[in-house]
Amino acid sequence: MDTALDRAVRVFCERGYHATSIGDLTAAMRLATGSVYKAFRDKQAVFLAAFDRYAAVRREQTRSAAARGSSGRERVRHMLLSYVAHSQGIEGRRGCIVVGGAVELAALDPEVRARVNAQIETNEAFIAGLIREGQADGSIPRHVDADDTARLMICITQGMRVVGKARLPLDGERLVGVAMKLLA
Amino acid sequence: MDTALDRAVRVFCERGYHATSIGDLTAAMRLATGSVYKAFRDKQAVFLAAFDRYAAVRREQTRSAAARGSSGRERVRHMLLSYVAHSQGIEGRRGCIVVGGAVELAALDPEVRARVNAQIETNEAFIAGLIREGQADGSIPRHVDADDTARLMICITQGMRVVGKARLPLDGERLVGVAMKLLA
DNA sequence: TTTATTAGGAAACAATCATTCCCTATTGTC
DNA sequence: GACAATAGGGAATGATTGTTTCCTAATAAA
Structure with missing residues (x-):
């Protein structure tokens, strides 16, 4: 069932909610109509379950990407790089x-x-926490406002998903290089 | 007809494409089903026309907002502030x-x-142009990469629309204040 | 082995969808 | 004033939607 939900995630990701019919869902999940409705109340319930699963996976991926950095500043950098990577190519x-x-x-x-x-x-x-870690370890200046900067970085990451969906190329190193000025 | 198209823009904005039925469209445009199909080939044609109209209006709004600045740097600032404003409240x-x-x-x-x-x-x-103007008038340092910075700012503006749609509050002055570091 | 319970599948359901067709005014032309 | 042309309106249509119902097969308990 978890593997079926993973397949539902993919369909909802690329087609969205309304453009995904129950038929699309059953085909992707390799389940019959009745089976889907036995496991979930309705289409929205499938979506919510897929949402939760997706969110959990992405949270974990983002956290482990950040963990690759050895300072707060580097953790922010790796987190942004990870977002660019996920916003590009087939996943983007x-x-x-x-x-x-x-x-x-x-x-x-x-x-x-x-x-x-x-x-x-x-x-x-999470991002604000990374920034504060950086301020504690000296890799990010104290005068940086962690909350405001985190909110702007959220805009950046969400915006990258929009741009990536439109298939415009994103150069990770250059884009993140510019974005790191926000920690100056 | 242009006023009807403006109403179609509103509906497509808030409901999206698939969640907007022809019934929603005719109700908003105050036109009968037949009239819509006399003016447009099909639903997608209505959407494309609405898209073009919306894009033209927004382009003009963004340009006139930028024009309020007296230097390249200030024009970028006003353009970003305008985007925050449009991403918030009822329009957001x-x-x-x-x-x-x-x-x-x-x-x-x-x-x-x-x-x-x-x-x-x-x-x-357009944003890259504003940055180059700022470099010409001395309000933005030469070492700023206009293209990379413009692309990141696109991510910021598109991301603000996503965040605004989710109804999270955005503080224009603070957010733009942080974003202006990208021009340092 | 028998029975009860459950997971899964396919057909049937009503509702809604985008689209087409035809009718009625209204306008502009001769 | 008569007529052609057109813009607009609304009912009808076929396809597709989400959902329900009923059936079959498998599993667990007794």
Whole structure:
């Protein structure tokens, strides 16, 4: 069932919510219609489950990417580089469920909006934490406002997913090189 | 007809493409089904026309916001402030057709993808131009890479639309204050 | 072995979708 | 004033949607 949910994640990522029919879902999950409705209340429930799964996986990937850095500053850099990588190529084209949910559903579906907000705020707090670590270890100046900078970096990462979905190329080293000025 | 198209823009902005039915469209445009299909080939044609109209209006708004600045640097600042303003409140909740088109349709619809790309690249070139103006008038250092910085700023602006759609508050002065470090 | 419970599958359901067709005013032309 | 042309409106249509229902096969308990 978890593997079926992973397949649902892929479909929702690349087609979004409304363009994904139950037929698309059953084909991707390799389950019959009845089986899907036995496991989930309705289509939205499948989406919410897929959202949660996607969010958990991405959180872990982002955290482990950041962990590759040896200072707070380097951890921010690796986190941004990881985001560029995920926004590009085949995965970039596939897209991000959080961004998709925000754009397609957040306006009208309070349940989705709550999850999108929670995910964004968690990420933002994580980035602010990295910045504070950097200030503690001396790799990031004290005068940098951790919260404001984190929120701007959230905009950057979410924006990269939009640009990546449109298949515009992103040069990781150059883009992140510029973004690191925010920690000056 | 132009006023009807403006109303179509609003609906497509807040509901997206697939969640907008012809019924929603006719109700918003105050036109009967037959009239819509007399003016446009199909639903996608309505969307493309709405997209073009929205893009033209937003381009003008962004340009006039930038024009309020007296130096290249100040023009970039005003342009970013304008983006924050449009990403917030009722308009932020309504959303951006370009971001919506990118996230919802760019993966599968080449025609929409081409327009999204064109709009993003036009904006990016405009921002790069502002930066070069600032370098010419001495308000922005020469060592700033105009193209890389413009691309990052595109990510910032597109990301702000995503965050704004999720109804998270954005403090314009603080956010732009941090972003202006990119011109240091 | 028998029975109860569950996971999974396919067909049927009503509702909604985008689209087409045809009718009615209104406008401009001769 | 008569007529052609067109813009707009609304009902009808076929396809597709999400959902439900019922059936089969497999598994666990007794």
